[in-house]
Amino acid sequence: MLNKNQKIQFNQMIERSMEQAAKNLPGTKGVVSVRLSQDEIDVIDQMVFLELAKNRSDATAMLIREGIRTHQTLFHELQEYTAELEQVKAKMQRRIQESGLVAQLKQADERGEIPIGGDGNEPEYNK
Structure with missing residues (x-):
C-alpha cells in the first residue's frame, strides 16, 4: 500500500x-x-x-x-553515444568493404571453401 x-x-x-x-495523441506512432x-x-x-x-x-x-x-538527461546522453556508435559502425563497414574482405568471403563461400587463417595478408582456405 x-x-x-x-x-x-x-x-x-x-x-x-x-x-x-x-x-501526444495525434503523434502516436506505433504499437509495442x-x-x-x-x-x-x-x-x-x-x-x-x-x-x-x-x-x-x-x-x-x-x-x-x-x-x-x-530520466530525460540519461536518455539524451544515450542518444549522443548512439550517434557516435553509428558513425563508428559506418566507418568500419566502409573500411571492411574497401579492404576487399567481403568480396573474398563471398567468392570463398561460392566455391564452398572455409577460411582457416593465414599470415594476415591472404587467407588460406581448406576445401
Missing part, C-alpha cells in the same frame, strides 16, 4: 502523463508489445480501475512517458 507522500507523487505523475498523452510481471500488470490495472487511464495500453504508455521524462 502506498503512503500519503507516495500517493501524492503518483497522482502528480498521472496528471503530468495525462496532459502529455493528450498533447511488452512482457510484464504480475505486480506491474496489477499497477496498470489499478490505473484503469481508478479511471486514470482508459485501458491498459494508455496506462502503460503513461508510465513509459513518465519514466522517459524522469
